[in-house]
Amino acid sequence: MTARPLVGWYVHHHGAGHLTRLLAVRPHLEADVVVFSSLAAPAVLPEATTWLQLPRDDHDVVAPDGTTRAPGDPESGTDPTVRGMLHWAPLHHDGHAGRLAAVAAWIAHARPRAFVVDVSVEVTLLVRLLGVPPVVVAQPGDRSDAPHALGWDAADRVLAPWAEGLHVSSALDRVRDRVRFVGGISRHDGRVDGPGSPAPGTVLVLAGGGAEGREGLAQRVAEASRATPAWRWSLLGASADSWVDDPWPLLRRAEVVVSAAGQNSVADLAAAGARAVVVPQDRPFDEQRTTGRLLAERGLAVVPDHGRADHGWPAPDAWPELLDRACALAPDWSLWQVDGAGARAAAVISEVAR
Structure with a gap:
C-alpha cells in the first residue's frame, strides 16, 4: 500500500475565513496534514491532522534602549516590507523569527510533499527555498503589487477559490499555466437538510469574521430593524x-441574508441559494469591494452603493428598499x-503532493 503523503x-490568523477554508477542504484530502497558525487549534480537528501554534509576529519590538515600537511604525526601524519587496518581514522581531524557524525546522525533519499557504508571501518563499512545492491560495482584489507577484511566481500551483471567468486578474494571468480555478469553497457544500423554504419577512445578519466587522453591529441592526417594522431581524456571530x-x-430559513463579502461568506450564500444584501467591508487590496461589484454585476446579490452610515453599513432609511430589492x-x-x-481544491493539493 502506498503511504499517504x-x-x-499555513493558516493566516486574520478573521475566520482561512481556517474555515481548511476545514472545508480537509475531509477531501487523502493525506496527513500538519497545520501552522498563530490561531489556537479549533476544539475538534479532522482525523490525521496536527496543529502547531506559531508565535505572533505583530507585537511590539523592544529596542536596545528599552523603548518599544510597533513593527509597522515607520520610526521603529523594522522595515517590515523590505522597501516594498515583501508584505511583512520586520527586523529584530522575535515572533517573526520564531514562526519562520518553526516552519523551517519541521520541514527539515518531516520532509513534506507539499505545503498549502493561505496566505503569506513570506511563508511561500521560505517553503520554496527549503525545496517543498507551495500551493498558494489566491484572493480577489488588486493583487498587482510586487510581493504578490513574487509569491505567485514561487508557487507550484495557485489555487483560486472562485469559478474561472468571474474575477479577472491581470496579475494572475502572468502565471495562468499554474492557476487552478476550483469554485467557491463552502463548508456547507452538498448539504440538503434544513427548512424547505424561507420564512417570509425574516432577515438574518451574519457578522463578519474580523472584529472590525462586528464592532457596533448590534446597534446598527437594531436601527435597521426599527426602520423595517414588517421584518423580523436576527443577528448571528456578533x-x-x-x-x-x-x-x-x-441560512436556509431566512428570506433575506445580510452578509459581508468575504470569500467564505459568499460561498455559504451560494450553497444556501440565498437572496442577500451583501455589505463589503474594508479589506486590504480592495478584496471585498471587488467581490461586491462582481455580485452586483451578475445579479447575485443587492450591494448597497449609497446611504452608508459607518463601516459601509447602509443608513436605517435605506433598508426598506434594500430588502424589497433582495x-x-x-x-x-x-x-x-x-x-x-x-x-477540487483537495485534488489540486494531491496533484502536487504526488
Missing part, C-alpha cells in the same frame, strides 16, 4: 451569545460553482 498547511457552530438551518432577486448561484469545490 504528508502536507503542511458576540459569544449569538454564535452558533452550525448556521446552515438559519426579495425580487432570482440569483443563479450556480455561477459560483460551489458544488464539489472543496474536493
Whole structure:
C-alpha cells in the first residue's frame, strides 16, 4: 500500500475565513496534514491532522534602549516590507523569527510533499527555498503589487477559490499555466437538510469574521430593524451569545441574508441559494469591494452603493428598499460553482503532493 503523503498547511490568523477554508477542504484530502497558525487549534480537528501554534509576529519590538515600537511604525526601524519587496518581514522581531524557524525546522525533519499557504508571501518563499512545492491560495482584489507577484511566481500551483471567468486578474494571468480555478469553497457544500423554504419577512445578519466587522453591529441592526417594522431581524456571530457552530438551518430559513463579502461568506450564500444584501467591508487590496461589484454585476446579490452610515453599513432609511430589492432577486448561484469545490481544491493539493 502506498503511504499517504504528508502536507503542511499555513493558516493566516486574520478573521475566520482561512481556517474555515481548511476545514472545508480537509475531509477531501487523502493525506496527513500538519497545520501552522498563530490561531489556537479549533476544539475538534479532522482525523490525521496536527496543529502547531506559531508565535505572533505583530507585537511590539523592544529596542536596545528599552523603548518599544510597533513593527509597522515607520520610526521603529523594522522595515517590515523590505522597501516594498515583501508584505511583512520586520527586523529584530522575535515572533517573526520564531514562526519562520518553526516552519523551517519541521520541514527539515518531516520532509513534506507539499505545503498549502493561505496566505503569506513570506511563508511561500521560505517553503520554496527549503525545496517543498507551495500551493498558494489566491484572493480577489488588486493583487498587482510586487510581493504578490513574487509569491505567485514561487508557487507550484495557485489555487483560486472562485469559478474561472468571474474575477479577472491581470496579475494572475502572468502565471495562468499554474492557476487552478476550483469554485467557491463552502463548508456547507452538498448539504440538503434544513427548512424547505424561507420564512417570509425574516432577515438574518451574519457578522463578519474580523472584529472590525462586528464592532457596533448590534446597534446598527437594531436601527435597521426599527426602520423595517414588517421584518423580523436576527443577528448571528456578533458576540459569544449569538454564535452558533452550525448556521446552515438559519441560512436556509431566512428570506433575506445580510452578509459581508468575504470569500467564505459568499460561498455559504451560494450553497444556501440565498437572496442577500451583501455589505463589503474594508479589506486590504480592495478584496471585498471587488467581490461586491462582481455580485452586483451578475445579479447575485443587492450591494448597497449609497446611504452608508459607518463601516459601509447602509443608513436605517435605506433598508426598506434594500430588502424589497433582495426579495425580487432570482440569483443563479450556480455561477459560483460551489458544488464539489472543496474536493477540487483537495485534488489540486494531491496533484502536487504526488
